[in-house]
Amino acid sequence: MSNELQKPVIGFSCGDLNGIGTELIIKTLSDSRIMDMCVPVVFANNKSINFYKKALPDINLPYQAAKDLTRLNHKQLNIVNCWEEEVQITPGQLTDIGGKYALQSLQQSVAALKAGHIHGLVTAPIHKKNIQSSEFNYSGHTPYLKDEFKVDDVVMLMTAENMRVAVLTEHIPVKEIATYITKENILKKLSILNTSLQKDFGIDKPKIAVLGLNPHAGDEGLIGNEEETIIKPALKEARHRNILAFGPFSADAFFARGQYEQFDAVLAMYHDQGLIPFKSLAIGEGVNYTAGLPVVRTSPDHGTAFDIAGKGKADASSFLAAIFMAIDVIRNRATYAESHSNPLKKISARVLANAEDEKIEENEG
Known part of the structure; x- marks a missing residue:
């Protein structure tokens, strides 16, 4: 050909x-x-x-x-x-x-x-x-x-040279956000995001940071309890599913201290929590990618x-970047399809995920 x-x-x-x-x-x-x-x-x-x-x-x-x-x-x-x-x-x-x-x-x-x-x-x-x-x-x-x-679901994922930010909820009124913060929704979005990072972006063992919903990630339940009752249990379950998800992080400190640079992607709880720092800190031209399709x-x-x-x-810079990303993802998917049948890679990912989970549980204990 x-x-x-x-x-x-x-x-x-x-x-x-x-x-x-x-x-x-x-x-x-x-x-x-x-x-x-x-x-x-x-x-x-x-x-x-x-x-x-x-x-x-x-x-x-x-x-x-x-x-x-x-x-x-x-x-x-x-x-x-x-x-x-x-x-x-x-x-x-x-x-x-x-x-x-x-x-x-x-x-x-x-x-x-x-x-x-x-x-x-x-x-x-x-x-x-x-x-x-x-x-x-x-x-x-x-x-x-x-x-x-x-x-069943997709993830809105904003990408740039130095960061990727996904959102749990997209274009909904602020007063309704909390009703969408459920363990099921978090796990669903994390699963889609994790698979996309592997298949579409060529990252074998992606590390995903998850933000809290409330100021200071709830301050251990003093400012809302979604972090303790919903987000932390969801992250623990995600790690049992071999998804390297960490958090919940306080959104302001997380971006201000550059912690996003330590992760392959960030899952924000709502639109502005993710897109304001993305559009403020992103290097290069941002692209909106639909993960999960x-x-x-x-x-x-x-x-x-x-x-x-x-x-x-x-x-036209962002539009040009969107073209380049579409081409890159198509190629990455082809490469992933060729290599995904290798059983050694699957075993390696599972062993790493289990090791990370044990380390996290020790720290939490």
Whole structure:
């Protein structure tokens, strides 16, 4: 098989038509070196691409219409025309049109992912309000993809050069967070995260830090008791399942003292507890990765940026990082599949986990 045919096919949903998604796609895919690493397929419309190219006159982006996903051009951008009608694009405006066609793009790209026509999907930002409809009643991409691929649960995992931060709860009101802090949920998220670190990121024996829910991780029950009654028992059970999970840690001290650098990932209890330090301390460009799916999906760690849409000012660094991560994960999964059948590696992981568990129990005693 030639190197050309070994390149993964990466799909791109265009996001909100009035946001910066199409501009990011144009900027990143205009670099011909991307074609050496993957075969890009954009699910949008050539007219919407041309509309945003006008604000980027110095960028050359050759492309062809892809009518058959089994016969893609491996040397230039392929565009799947998800709609044919004329669409009014109004950069920076929150409109029903922006949400309607963002959903069409997402639906068709997911269908291609299910069919195996593309190997990974990079999603441009949607606006969570105007995409709502009878076909999309979700708080974002993550729960939508969970349902589309019929998996029990997934994990929103933010990644950067120096840290990975996952969240137990995602886009829910703060007043409801505590109701989701259960032993079952913690164990489920830890299991998904642990498997993803092994399979998707190539870490044989990942170490995961778990944050407490309350200030100072509850101060041994003085400030809430979730740490003592829920989180600690969940961590003990996780270690019995050969998951190297540690904590619960006081969130403020954990990040302030740089303890996250000692772990392969961090599981935060809620959105802002994890994402505020991530966006403050992350080195390099952040990427949002959905762990737990049978397919590969990444996205940039920002939104639609209506304030600069259509002005040619969007920074494509995070979007480019999302492309690189999708390619890396696809390759890591292939490597994992080849090596996972080795029984010696399984025995080694189990022995290490048992040793770590004994050490922790001695310290706790």
